[in-house]
Amino acid sequence: MHEYCIPTVPELPTLRASERRRRIVVVASPTPDPLELIGPINVLNVANFILDHSGRSDLGYDLEVVTTRSGVIHEIDGLKIIADKPYQRLRGRVDTLLFQPMELDDLWNREDHFLAWVKRMSAQVRRIGSICFGTYILAEAGVLEGRHVATHWAYLDDFKHRYPGVILDIAPIYLKDDHIYTSAGATSGLDLSLALIEEDFGRDVALRVAQTLVLYLKRPGSQAQFSVQIPTWLTKEARIAELQSYIFENPSGDLRVEALSERAGMSPRNFSRVFAREVGMAPGNFVEQSRLDVARQRLEKSEASISQIAEWCGYSTTDGMRLSFERRLGVSPREYRRRFSSSRAS
DNA sequence: ATATGGATCCGCCAAT
DNA sequence: CAATTGGCGGATCCAT
Numbered sequence: 001m002h003e004y005c006i007p008t009v010p011e012l013p014t015l016r017a018s019e020r021r022r023r024i025v026v027v028a029s030p031t032p033d034p035l036e037l038i039g040p041i042n043v044l045n046v047a048n049f050i051l052d053h054s055g056r057s058d059l060g061y062d063l064e065v066v067t068t069r070s071g072v073i074h075e076i077d078g079l080k081i082i083a084d085k086p087y088q089r090l091r092g093r094v095d096t097l098l099f100q101p102m103e104l105d106d107l108w109n110r111e112d113h114f115l116a117w118v119k120r121m122s123a124q125v126r127r128i129g130s131i132c133f134g135t136y137i138l139a140e141a142g143v144l145e146g147r148h149v150a151t152h153w154a155y156l157d158d159f160k161h162r163y164p165g166v167i168l169d170i171a172p173i174y175l176k177d178d179h180i181y182t183s184a185g186a187t188s189g190l191d192l193s194l195a196l197i198e199e200d201f202g203r204d205v206a207l208r209v210a211q212t213l214v215l216y217l218k219r220p221g222s223q224a225q226f227s228v229q230i231p232t233w234l235t236k237e238a239r240i241a242e243l244q245s246y247i248f249e250n251p252s253g254d255l256r257v258e259a260l261s262e263r264a265g266m267s268p269r270n271f272s273r274v275f276a277r278e279v280g281m282a283p284g285n286f287v288e289q290s291r292l293d294v295a296r297q298r299l300e301k302s303e304a305s306i307s308q309i310a311e312w313c314g315y316s317t318t319d320g321m322r323l324s325f326e327r328r329l330g331v332s333p334r335e336y337r338r339r340f341s342s343s344r345a346s
Numbered sequence: 347a348t349a350t351g352g353a354t355c356c357g358c359c360a361a362t
Numbered sequence: 363c364a365a366t367t368g369g370c371g372g373a374t375c376c377a378t
Contacts, residue, residue, distance in 0.1 A: 257354065270367050272355070284354055284375095320377065 029102035043193035129181035
């Protein structure tokens with residue numbers, strides 16, 4: 001397992017013995033999108049890692065992957081993902097079943113009893129979920145009648161037409177209806193997994209996982225086209241959640257602790273304390289991180305000059321921006337753009 | 347490259 | 363009395 005650094009030991013809820021280990025089974029399609037497959041598993045694994053390093057190895061997830069067809073299920077140059085356990089061999093009690101998307105032609109034309117199995121399992125397990133258009137599998141198995149669900153935006157019309165009895169909601173990233181969890185796209189599978197963690201082991205653990213992944217994904221070695229912000233829904237206090245958005249949208253504004261605390265209607269000291277508790281980092285830290293995120297996006301996606309971007313993002317000088325980049329990412333803005341700009345290759 | 351002044355963070359204690 | 367909030371001051375970080 002990769003060595004992550006853990007901010008602090010999370011607060012844990014008190015759990016009954018039966019709630020301490022959760023068996024989560026991911027059902028992978030024969031042609032998975034690697035990001036969608038690995039992402040949610042990795043998020044759950046980070047939760048295990050954090051719980052383990054908090055001295056609570058009795059808590060966590062027992063993860064398994066089964067497939068709808070065995071053999072090599074994904075192959076790119078020099079890398080193969082091999083599935084060795086078909087769904088028929090799954091035994092025992094499962095807590096949560098997560099469905100990966102499956103080629104729709106494959107779904108319509110299956111000749112085995114896969115859909116019957118899905119229906120049977122969905123009645124047995126505590127939770128079922130789907131990533132992206134994996135929602136089709138649940139719909140086709142007939143377990144979504146009358147339910148509110150989400151799916152990938154590109155499939156909205158087709159899905160509505162095909163399953164008129166299912167209520168498709170457009171907006172949310174992921175959606176929970178009773179014990180059914182559906183998500184809207186590849187990275188929303190990460191949000192879905194975070195939501196499961198929050199439900200099982202508390203907000204604090206979910207927050208630590210999000211922080212850990214943000215730090216990890218944002219290292220310059222692993223380019224993340226998608227900027228993974230810590231989801232604001234992990235923030236309980238509405239005042240603080242609003243401020244997080246405000247900071248992100250106004251990087252060049254007055255974001256000193258004093259100004260922010262006034263906005264929140266608290267004393268500076270108390271604001272710092274509440275903010276740190278809710279968000280997991282001190283306000284000044286969060287402000288710097290946000291400015292950096294916005295600057296990164298601009299560097300990647302616009303042609304604006306570095307000094308222009310520095311001004312937009314609330315750095316008083318380009319040097320300030322450069323130092324912040326060196327500190328947090330280990331590269332200069334110029335170098336960052338050279339590596340990651342979407343307009344120019346290599 | 348280093349010094350300086352301001353901002354921030356956080357432990358501690360007092361007030362509510 | 364427990365929990366939340368506010369203020370103070372030293373250590374540290376950061377911009378100039």
